[in-house]
Amino acid sequence: MKICYSCFGNYGDSFNVCPKCGHIEITSPAEPIYLYPGTILAGRYVIGEAIGAGGFGIIYKAWDSKLETIVAVKEFFASRMLTRAPGEKEVIINQKSKDEYNYRKDRFLAEARTMAKYGSHRSIANVFEFFEENRTAYIVMELLEGVSLKEYLAKNGGKVSQDLAIMVTNEVGYALKSLHDDGIIHRDVAPDNIYICNGKEIKIKLLDLGAAKLADSTDDVIDIILKPGYSPYEQYDNTNNIGPWSDIYALGATLYEMLTGIKPDESSNRKTEDTVVPPHLIDQSIPESLSNAVMKAMAIDIHMRFKNVVDFLKAVNGERKVKSLKHERMIKRIKRMSGIAAALLIVGGFALYLKKDYDGKREVRYLKKAELTVWYSANKGSDEDLAMQELFKHFTENYPEVTFEWECIPEKDYQLRIKEASEKNDLPNVFESTGVSDDVLKAAKNLENVYDSEQAGECMFLEQCKEYYPDTKRIPLGIVVPMAYVITNGAECIDYSKDTFVGIDDFGNKGKIAVDDDFEELIVMNYGKWNWASKKEFMNNDSNTSAVMLSTTMAMNDVRKTLTNYQKNYVYPSSEKIYCDFTYEWSMGKGSDSEEKASERFLEWMLGNVYQNTLMISRSSAGQIPVNRTSYMTKCEVKFYAPLADEKIYSHFVFEKQE
Numbered sequence: 222m223k224i225c226y227s228c229f230g231n232y233g234d235s236f237n238v239c240p241k242c243g244h245i246e247i248t249s250p251a252e253p254i255y256l257y258p259g260t261i262l263a264g265r266y267v268i269g270e271a272i273g274a275g276g277f278g279i280i281y282k283a284w285d286s287k288l289e290t291i292v293a294v295k296e297f298f299a300s301r302m303l304t305r306a307p308g309e310k311e312v313i314i315n316q317k318s319k320d321e322y323n324y325r326k327d328r329f330l331a332e333a334r335t336m337a338k339y340g341s342h343r344s345i346a347n348v349f350e351f352f353e354e355n356r357t358a359y360i361v362m363e364l365l366e367g368v369s370l371k372e373y374l375a376k377n378g379g380k381v382s383q384d385l386a387i388m389v390t391n392e393v394g395y396a397l398k399s400l401h402d403d404g405i406i407h408r409d410v411a412p413d414n415i416y417i418c419n420g421k422e423i424k425i426k427l428l429d430l431g432a433a434k435l436a437d438s439t440d441d442v443i444d445i446i447l448k449p450g451y452s453p454y455e456q457y458d459n460t461n462n463i464g465p466w467s468d469i470y471a472l473g474a475t476l477y478e479m480l481t482g483i484k485p486d487e488s489s490n491r492k493t494e495d496t497v498v499p500p501h502l503i504d505q506s507i508p509e510s511l512s513n514a515v516m517k518a519m520a521i522d523i524h525m526r527f528k529n530v531v532d533f534l535k536a537v538n539g540e541r542k543v544k545s546l547k548h549e550r551m552i553k554r555i556k557r558m559s560g561i562a563a564a565l566l567i568v569g570g571f572a573l574y575l576k577k578d579y580d581g582k583r584e585v586r587y588l589k590k591a592e593l594t595v596w597y598s599a600n601k602g603s604d605e606d607l608a609m610q611e612l613f614k615h616f617t618e619n620y621p622e623v624t625f626e627w628e629c630i631p632e633k634d635y636q637l638r639i640k641e642a643s644e645k646n647d648l649p650n651v652f653e654s655t656g657v658s659d660d661v662l663k664a665a666k667n668l669e670n671v672y673d674s675e676q677a678g679e680c681m682f683l684e685q686c687k688e689y690y691p692d693t694k695r696i697p698l699g700i701v702v703p704m705a706y707v708i709t710n711g712a713e714c715i716d717y718s719k720d721t722f723v724g725i726d727d728f729g730n731k732g733k734i735a736v737d738d739d740f741e742e743l744i745v746m747n748y749g750k751w752n753w754a755s756k757k758e759f760m761n762n763d764s765n766t767s768a769v770m771l772s773t774t775m776a777m778n779d780v781r782k783t784l785t786n787y788q789k790n791y792v793y794p795s796s797e798k799i800y801c802d803f804t805y806e807w808s809m810g811k812g813s814d815s816e817e818k819a820s821e822r823f824l825e826w827m828l829g830n831v832y833q834n835t836l837m838i839s840r841s842s843a844g845q846i847p848v849n850r851t852s853y854m855t856k857c858e859v860k861f862y863a864p865l866a867d868e869k870i871y872s873h874f875v876f877e878k879q880e
Contacts, residue, residue, distance in 0.1 A: 369413050390472060394533065451471045517536070517546055589815040651824065657806075715769065
């Protein structure tokens with residue numbers, strides 16, 4: 222008899238599919254570092270398929286042989302600090318990271334202890350047991366069947382009904398109240414940590430208490446926990462200002478997205494310039510009272526937020542009236558200005574002060590009327606096209622005097638169209654310039670103002686880009702990073718389970734290494750040149766004859782989709798110089814003064830975290846790595862890109878043109 226490691230039912234040896242649940246027979250883990258199906262932990266938990274993985278853990282289905290029920294087992298597995306040989310149980314700890322590993326493991330167990338206190342709470346996942354084994358740690362908890370709120374939003378057009386949004390907010394809110402009553406701050410409330418369970422009755426669970434801390438904690442080391450769009454400003458500087466109001470901000474931001482379908486701008490951006498539009502102005506069906514409650518919860522100034530989560534929930538449920546933030550600020554401003562006016566004792570001087578203050582703020586937010594033409598290379602209806610349209614919509618909501626006339630041009634036609642426009646001295650106001658020649662860009666505008674903007678200051682690698690393109694006529698939104706793809710099963714394979722490699726000698730026989738000719742110039746810069754195997758010898762799903770291909774992050778999606786018969790390891794270089802390249806570059810054509818100012822502002826927005834996430838993470842399957850620092854780290858949260866978060870790697874990125 223065989224065991225199905227998905228539903229844990231038994232079935233005959235002659236079957237390859239479980240007749241009970243329809244799952245294909247599982248004989249090996251999806252990734253070499255995962256525990257093998259059938260592994261037994263603590264003498265009672267039979268490990269099944271892995272159902273989730275992140276930067277610090279792997280979650281498996283498991284069979285509790287004592288209670289005869291299916292549970293979830295979360296294994297502490299910080300991939301950048303340890304690894305595991307295929308088929309082995311014990312982890313291999315990187316000795317250089319041993320102290321941090323022990324600290325992280327202790328935090329992992331602290332999460333289990335915190336969750337175990339709330340086993341009877343309807344909106345917090347129940348923990349049954351936690352223990353250490355195989356040089357790591359495990360948490361055994363109830364298996365939740367359903368989807369995360371993040372997945373649910375993605376499947377339902379980005380937002381949910383008002384009733385469901387309020388219900389989710391109530392359930393999560395009362396879970397937070399229980400934590401706050403015990404002095405615990407969650408610090409990581411976001412759609413990916415809220416779970417909608419299947420069943421006759423909808424149940425909502427708040428997950429991942431791994432970031433939770435005591436409000437009065439005096440730990441020497443307190444991690445900075447950030448979820449761009451959801452984390453309040455005080456979490457960015459890791460001060461002692463973190464409290465219940467911090468979770469209220471995150472829950473308010475989550476409710477904002479559920480109601481509007483728009484992820485709020487990052488709080489660090491809002492601190493400089495707040496462009497978040499109140500929900501009732503986006504969707505007129507949203508009551509203004511509910512909109513006011515959301516915006517008050519999301520106030521940048523912690524003193525403007527609700528004092529506790531119960532007050533927030535009362536406002537959300539219409540039991541408490543809330544004035545708009547604008548109104549509250551005006552009242553405070555009048556009181557403050559009245560004091561100033563009394564001190565000045567000059568009515569005329571007071572009025573002049575107010576006018577100057579108003580004009581200064583107006584200039585920051587205001588752009589004169591301009592109609593911008595934008596060209597970009599993409600197929601109509603593609604993720605890139607939809608991301609750009611989303612960006613146009615959001616920009617015009619904040620700068621209503623600016624309108625767009627855009628063209629989505631197929632890649633095969635794009636270069637010719639741009640060249641013809643350049644020859645006629647009729648370049649668009651803003652256009653994608655990836656791969657465009659320097660001759661074509663002679664008529665383009667200098668982007669020095671964009672490079673000097675606050676948004677550019679939040680980005681990595683742009684100083685090197687100014688040396689790479691000294692005329693500053695293009696600015697990149699992403700970079701391309703070299704990497705190796707390694708086949709770890711099949712006739713032609715190698716046993717290589719590390720996340721990084723120093724040189725190609727790490728992979729053995731050079732003659733068996735293929736090169737991706739789409740990126741051959743970058744590969745040669747990093748590894749030299751000789752008689753490589755061809756790309757097709759690696760990218761053959763039926764009869765692969767090369768175990769390793771040197772390529773870049775841009776090939777990630779193609780490799781994953783094509784080589785479905787093989788297990789793969791994604792390996793990054795770790796050396797003193799890692800030659801990379803810029804990609805997804807943009808430029809500006811010349812126009813009127815108002816058009817050029819609007820174009821510069823638009824390019825600055827594209828460098829911002831929210832838009833980089835939209836363009837290159839949320840709506841892109843390509844392997845472009847964002848230049849925005851926060852977006853870069855967000856991309857690294859995906860397990861395939863996790864090693865790039867290591868400063869020893871990204872601090873060695875070099876951008877040079879081949880001689």
